[in-house]
Amino acid sequence: MTRSTTTRSTTPPPRTLFDKLWDSHAVVTREDGQTLLFVDRHFLHEGSHHAFAQLAARGAAVARPDLTFAVADHYVPTRGRPAIADDSVRAMVDRLAGNTAVHGIRLFGLDDPRQGIVHVVGPEQGLTLPGLVTVCGDSHTSTHGAFGTFAFGIGASEVAHVLITQTIWQRRPKRMRIRIDGTPAPGVGAKDMALTWIARLGADGAQGHAIEYAGSAVTGLSMEGRLTLCNLSIEGGGRCGMVAPDATTIAFLRGRPFAPEGAAFDRAAADWLALASDADAAFDTEVSFAGEEIVPVVTWGTSPQDALPIDAAVPDPDRIADPARASHVRDALAYMDLVPGRPLAEVAIDRVFIGSCTNSRIEDLRAAAAVLAGRSARVPGLVSPGSSLVKQQAEQEGLDRVFVAAGLEWRDSGCSMCVGMNGDQVPSGERCASTTNRNFKNRQGLGARTHLMSPAMVAAAAVAGRLADVRPLLAGRI
Amino acid sequence: MEPFRRLDAVVACPLPLANVDTDQLIPARFMKQPRAAGYGGFLLHDLRFDTDGTSRGLALDDPAFAGARVLVARRNFGSGSSREAAVYALVDFGFRCVIAPSFGDIFASNAVNNGLLPARVDDAAAERLLGRTAAGHRVSIDLAERTIGCDGETIPFAVDDVWRTKLLNGWDDIDLTLSHTEAVRAFAAERAAMYPWSLPRDRG
Numbered sequence: 001m002t003r004s005t006t007t008r009s010t011t012p013p014p015r016t017l018f019d020k021l022w023d024s025h026a027v028v029t030r031e032d033g034q035t036l037l038f039v040d041r042h043f044l045h046e047g048s049h050h051a052f053a054q055l056a057a058r059g060a061a062v063a064r065p066d067l068t069f070a071v072a073d074h075y076v077p078t079r080g081r082p083a084i085a086d087d088s089v090r091a092m093v094d095r096l097a098g099n100t101a102v103h104g105i106r107l108f109g110l111d112d113p114r115q116g117i118v119h120v121v122g123p124e125q126g127l128t129l130p131g132l133v134t135v136c137g138d139s140h141t142s143t144h145g146a147f148g149t150f151a152f153g154i155g156a157s158e159v160a161h162v163l164i165t166q167t168i169w170q171r172r173p174k175r176m177r178i179r180i181d182g183t184p185a186p187g188v189g190a191k192d193m194a195l196t197w198i199a200r201l202g203a204d205g206a207q208g209h210a211i212e213y214a215g216s217a218v219t220g221l222s223m224e225g226r227l228t229l230c231n232l233s234i235e236g237g238g239r240c241g242m243v244a245p246d247a248t249t250i251a252f253l254r255g256r257p258f259a260p261e262g263a264a265f266d267r268a269a270a271d272w273l274a275l276a277s278d279a280d281a282a283f284d285t286e287v288s289f290a291g292e293e294i295v296p297v298v299t300w301g302t303s304p305q306d307a308l309p310i311d312a313a314v315p316d317p318d319r320i321a322d323p324a325r326a327s328h329v330r331d332a333l334a335y336m337d338l339v340p341g342r343p344l345a346e347v348a349i350d351r352v353f354i355g356s357c358t359n360s361r362i363e364d365l366r367a368a369a370a371v372l373a374g375r376s377a378r379v380p381g382l383v384s385p386g387s388s389l390v391k392q393q394a395e396q397e398g399l400d401r402v403f404v405a406a407g408l409e410w411r412d413s414g415c416s417m418c419v420g421m422n423g424d425q426v427p428s429g430e431r432c433a434s435t436t437n438r439n440f441k442n443r444q445g446l447g448a449r450t451h452l453m454s455p456a457m458v459a460a461a462a463v464a465g466r467l468a469d470v471r472p473l474l475a476g477r478i
Numbered sequence: 479m480e481p482f483r484r485l486d487a488v489v490a491c492p493l494p495l496a497n498v499d500t501d502q503l504i505p506a507r508f509m510k511q512p513r514a515a516g517y518g519g520f521l522l523h524d525l526r527f528d529t530d531g532t533s534r535g536l537a538l539d540d541p542a543f544a545g546a547r548v549l550v551a552r553r554n555f556g557s558g559s560s561r562e563a564a565v566y567a568l569v570d571f572g573f574r575c576v577i578a579p580s581f582g583d584i585f586a587s588n589a590v591n592n593g594l595l596p597a598r599v600d601d602a603a604a605e606r607l608l609g610r611t612a613a614g615h616r617v618s619i620d621l622a623e624r625t626i627g628c629d630g631e632t633i634p635f636a637v638d639d640v641w642r643t644k645l646l647n648g649w650d651d652i653d654l655t656l657s658h659t660e661a662v663r664a665f666a667a668e669r670a671a672m673y674p675w676s677l678p679r680d681r682g
């Protein structure tokens with residue numbers, strides 16, 4: 001029997017999860033540092049029309065339709081389907097159907113039982129897998145990083161580039177690790193963790209960085225929670241957000257329609273588990289939080305970084321030393337019609353929205369329903385599940401009846417009131433407690449005032465008719 | 479794409495706001511339009527106009543800043559949505575450069591893909607430039623040297639080297655990438671053989 005006794009003189013340097021993903025996708029690295037990465041999955045939605053126009057202008061073909069998947073989500077109506085009343089909205093949905101048909105790309109269209117928000121459908125179908133590079137012409141593509149895939153949003157010119165070449169040029173970002181250890185209190189979850197770190201580091205706090213989330217509070221999250229956490233990475237400026245694949249990841253993926261099966265799955269799972277950052281791998285930036293310091297938060301301003309614990313008061317711009325920050329706060333409070341010093345829990349709301357790629361998965365709906373069961377909402381609101389399959393499951397669990405009994409509308413799946421492109425909008429001047437990701441001016445409709453928070457906190461706001469702490473409402477329920 | 483050369487003593491418009499996200503740069507409802515008609519009219523629409531269409535008096539609509547080529551803003555310009563239409567709106571309005579202390583990642587690369595220079599300066603320099611441009615001082619941009627000239631001062635700015643080269647030459651990524659087609663094909667074949675799980679299982 002022969003045994004190799006050669007030992008390499010140099011052991012490979014320890015690598016992070018991100019390094020491993022980057023290295024395994026680099027086709028060419030130029031002297032100037034730009035790297036051509038191979039793209040494993042490319043997701044499209046109605047907004048891809050500019051990219052298809054560029055393709056047409058060049059007379060180019062799609063390189064890998066087998067790795068390209070399209071979903072109708074941004075413009076689809078959430079009731080009265082499949083009819084679309086608004087002509088310009090129907091044109092957007094039809095244009096996607098036309099472009100994907102011409103190029104042989106699979107579409108989960110309005111009539112498909114698997115239709116839903118692209119960042120919900122990818123994971124749900126097992127199209128999103130660990131170890132991949134995943135892109136989409138949408139900034140919340142960071143969501144997919146929950147599986148340990150390098151997933152990031154791109155612009156229309158880049159979408160055209162990926163369609164034509166199945167690659168993308170990138171400069172290697174810096175690596176940041178955000179650790180959250182410990183056990184957050186009941187009723188406190190991934191949304192609170194995300195808004196807490198963004199409030200601390202700022203809306204550009206992670207700019208130029210690939211984020212890896214770690215720590216026991218993160219590994220303790222379900223896949224749904226990890227998806228929420230990674231989804232919001234972009235709101236802190238991150239290039240992407242990721243969680244290393246583990247047993248939770250693998251259990252979620254087993255049996256998903258487009259995921260490998262049988263022996264191929266086991267082989268894949270072994271490869272996926274090896275992606276975790278090496279123990280002594282170095283990060284350019286490290287930040288940590290204690291799970292116990294995470295409490296339910298709400299936003300009060302017009303940037304996701306404008307977040308505070310629910311028991312805090314509206315900030316006072318006159319007490320902020322940095323003039324640029326003070327000017328932002330003043331401007332935000334004017335738009336939000338809030339008075340400095342007023343307790344947040346006294347702010348009355350006009351409506352609620354539960355949905356979007358941040359918080360519309362089954363677990364989000366269960367969390368909201370746990371608060372709403374047997375109670376009524378004091379304000380109107382919409383619930384739009386993240387996918388048609390989530391809708392189906394929620395109905396099997398009777399969650400739809402809880403929402404309807406509380407006085408909320410149970411709708412079909414799509415981006416809906418997150419961005420209002422389909423006409424689901426918050427009327428001007430109204431204040432909405434929302435599970436979405438952006439409280440930008442006019443985001444949910446012209447003059448709409450958005451407060452971001454978790455699904456449980458939106459449910460609490462609905463019951464109270466004002467911003468409210470969910471924790472007392474959960475007593476004896478979870 | 480048109481190469482970016484110098485801008486000499488051009489009008490620069492101050493926008494003294496932080497976190498100007500791409501939803502502000504172009505509200506979602508305008509993005510259904512094809513580009514051909516021009517996106518300039520949509521730029522910062524809801525910030526500039528009241529619901530009845532009257533101007534809110536932003537510098538952008540002040541005749542003193544007509545023909546501006548440079549926009550000066552505060553931190554985190556172009557954060558948020560990946561919509562490239564935000565860049566179309568700036569470019570179609572006439573801008574060739576935005577100066578700010580930081581930019582949204584995706585916005586900045588979209589900008590470069592459309593010949594718009596995202597020039598990073600520190601916060602103090604941004605504040606000085608906001609003041610000087612509001613007072614009507616013109617601005618010169620030298621991309622090769624990475625400097626901004628304004629009111630007798632020369633301010634350095636940062637821009638990724640690769641982006642600088644791309645802007646100076648007016649390069650298009652797609653042509654460059656197509657020269658690597660064979661390498662990409664070989665890479666894809668090897669990857670599929672080594673990690674068969676990386677391909678979607680086709681359910682027909």
Ligand code: SF4
Nearest residue numbers: 140356357415418419
């Ligand atoms: S739900 Fe909102 S944030 Fe998510 S993809 Fe749709 S529009 Fe974008």
